[in-house]
Amino acid sequence: MGNRSARQQALDDIEAQDNMSLEEPVLQCLPPVLTDLEVASGALFWQGDRWWTTQHPTLPAVVMARTRPDNAGAWAAIAWDGDGAPGVRSHLRDVSRQTATLIAAPRIVGATLNAPRLQQRVDVWNLVQLDCDLPVHVGGTTWKGHAGHIAGDVATITATTNPQHADVWARLRWQPAGTPGQPNQQRHAVATAGDRVVDVVLGTPAIGEIRLQATLHICEWPRLQVAWAEFDSQVVLNDGATHIDDAFDRRWQEGRPEARPGIQAGRATDQVQSPLCWPAGATMRLRAGLRVTRRTTDDETVQVEARATIDGVAMTWTATVQVPASAGVGDEVQVAQVAASAALPASKVQCVDAMRIDWFMQDADAATWVACGHTTHQLYVTLAAPTDDLYWTLLDISCRAAHGRTTADTVVDGTFNAFRGQIGDGRGFRRLGDGVTMRYYGEGANTAQGVEVQSPRGILSNGTGSGRCGGWARLMAHTMALHGIDVLLYTMDCSALAANTILHVRNFTHDGAGTCTTPPYTHKGSECTKLDGLPGQGKTNPQFLFGDHAAVYYNNRIYDPSYGVGPEADPARYERNAIAGLGSLGTAGNRATFFTLADGTEQVKANRCCEGFFVEAMPAAGTLDQVALPFGRAGADLWNHPYNRRTRAAGMNPPPAGTTLYIPRSWAPNRLMLTHGTRPP
Structure with a gap:
């Protein structure tokens, strides 16, 4: 019996009563009638048709109907009304104890079976808190005062109940008992130093006890504190x-x-x-x-x-x-x-x-x-006077990472080291205000847009802690501003290329020769594979398809806080090491493919992809050899490259002046493919 819950015991008791009822002879010639309605468990009788109980998060008070005949057929015909929900059997109703009720508004359960209607009323009461009139509330359930300086050498404990009513207060048990004051108060002698612990209890073990404790801490202190x-x-x-x-x-x-x-x-x-x-x-x-x-x-x-x-x-x-x-x-x-x-x-x-x-x-x-x-x-x-708002988490990140640093350069590098240390799953800075981990594109393709992910304040306060690249770049810039250090945003984008051009971040492979028929793209999205590559803040596989990207620029070096990459002085190397290739979102209905990684993150990739290219225009009265020569190639290499199949299909060699020619990225690895720039954060 010691391992059985109170609710299970109550159900067993009800079942025993049901079994007894089922042994009564069935009067098949008479319509069933309701003979009684009572609270079977979870509440104590009060008066008339009223019962009272204590607030409880899970256990209900169980109302049971009795019928003649007392069997399942009669129970099924009962018409229930008022409060309560179906119980484990059709003649039982569960009355919620999750919230307290007012004296004038108890929970009412009614039942009708071929008349008359019977009802029971259940009052749910709660012991909310204890207060004490000692001068200092230390915290929690402890109050303190100083011996000899407490009015009347008496501490008054006041119980707050829901509802605040004398009927509730009359059922409070004070352990140990003090001197009664108001109906919801007791006084305790505190003339001498020492702790007094007072328990106040509402309810019984049968229905559940609510027990609150007040500790009266009476002390004598020497001198000043x-x-x-x-x-x-x-x-x-x-x-x-x-x-x-x-x-x-x-x-x-x-x-x-x-x-x-x-x-x-x-x-x-x-x-x-x-x-x-x-x-x-x-x-x-x-x-x-x-x-x-x-x-x-x-x-x-x-x-x-x-x-x-x-x-x-x-x-x-x-x-x-x-x-x-x-x-x-x-x-x-x-x-x-x-x-x-x-x-x-x-x-x-x-x-x-x-x-x-x-x-x-x-x-x-x-x-x-x-x-x-x-x-x-x-x-x-x-390091110097801050020039931006001193958000606690950013202050902690930068000062902790740059502790002991004495110059702006070393503060920037030291702080960036902290960003580098938080990339990948299971890592990430935790906001000190609420413990939420900040991540780079934490929800992948479903990461929110707008200021909540594009600003330091947004990342520090949004519900998920996610930020996009612009938000993370500004967040790092903000940490530098806390030390009076000015940095710039570093941007790279596809603005110089055709509309709807995007970039894929490593690692993203173009498998086989590819069957895409829309040059300069060689591969369909289904022919490309996303692999673990550049991890981001708190995320091993963040979103990897973008129209642009932002980082931080300081002292002629690129710091990418989103991925922890840098500092990098060579923009071409930064681009080469980060970008796996280009893609096109194409036209509506054939723009991109959504897919889900093993970690459950939804991602997206373009439906037209390639390893990247530069754009050149065919010069007037020029030859393909003239275009290809700066790249160490012959005109035939350019003519026959898959990127230029559309030009080749037109059949004019050399092509007309102004014709767009696509130069494979691999021909000029030190050349910038994207548009790079800087601007204030």
Whole structure:
């Protein structure tokens, strides 16, 4: 019995009752009638036709009808109305307990069988939360106060129920019991230090218990304790689908989770310790609140110091604070804004995951320093003043990757190394705001379009984390702007070629001789194969058909963050190593072929493909030899090449002036096939 669920036991009980009912003699000469309607399981009797139960995500309350005769034939004729859904048998109805009901609006289940109509009403109640009037809510189910400074030495716990009604409150069980207050409250003595744990229970084991716990933490603290600190940091913005653009408050607050990347994923921005950021060489300033933990008998001027060491540089924030005798345990005194004794190292990027500041107060002997706690911070230091929004994930990527770098060139290279390290399935940067992995064309041919995939903000906030090449290029450019470094977008496209021309990214093979009859294309899409080739951010096989592509250009070198390719100083080599060939989307109805890779990603390839070409025009009064000679070929090679079959079919050799001639890409591997350019991001 110990392994059987409450629901299964209830069904067994109902079945036993059914079996007894089936033994009654069948009165075949009389029409069946409804004799009773009752709640068989999942609820407790209240009054009249009312039952009550607790909210439960899966288990229902089961209403059972009794008939004469009590058999399946009679049950099938029952007309049910009101709430509830069919149960495991036709004389049973399952009443949902997933949401609570109002006292005036219970769930009603009615049944009719040749009159009269019977009904049962089920009230569903929930114990929602506990609150306590102690001065500090530590978090979760714990509250705290300071002994001797709690009104009446009593903590009042208040239970919130749904619905908020005396009938519900009367069924609450308090363990241990305190002194009753209002119907939904109890008071507990807290005159001395120590923890008190109070359970509040609604329901019974039979129908399911809802149990909430309140921990009353009563303490006595010596001296002063740091409660919060606020800095003159640059404003860091959160990211993720829910919290994009939410500004961190530049504060360390007692009780918040520590500011380590990843811990805060999914939390609201104001529930976490704020990341901090300054440009290199800046002087950090702060102000703070200190909580009194032991009262002073006289007004005192107390010297306070905060101490930290960052990259070997010792820093001290020194101030005096007035602590009046009137300040009780738990009262707060504040330190006005003060500057550090030393600046951050100049021209040096830093990422410090747990920058610690230790807080001290000077004792009465004016010599001994007494600890007042410590604060821990996520610290970022940029190379220079940022020129764009400080999104948390981008700040973390760039400062972490370029930690210790001192020049713009090394910061760019260091940051790009991070992009190179995130290509392929199972990798990819995770957004710190919500933990979503950012990927390059994560949905293949089904990747969204528009600003959500073409901008840093879009990639940092869209539902899938996917970005297209323009978005990833701008995202890398944005990380550079956080260090005051200007870069350009590098573009290459098919604009100089015929309309509907596209490029295929490696690896994409053209199998056999090909049977495409539309020159210069030699292969149909069905005669080409997509193989694992250039992996992208977080995706081994991203989309590979494009009309253009974007990367980053800095210091005469190409950095392609989408694929982690570069830095590359030779545009032709960059194009050659990336592009498998050209294709044409042709006319409507014969444009492209969609297919699905083994990983489930839908992809697309053109229906007309080749390994690539350059376009030359036949010169006036010229010969094919003149056109072919710069490529080390004879005119006959050009005439007979499959790319020029249409010209050859016209039968005029040499062709008329202005005739388009297609030069195989392989004849000039160092020549640019596409149109390349740069522009601001």
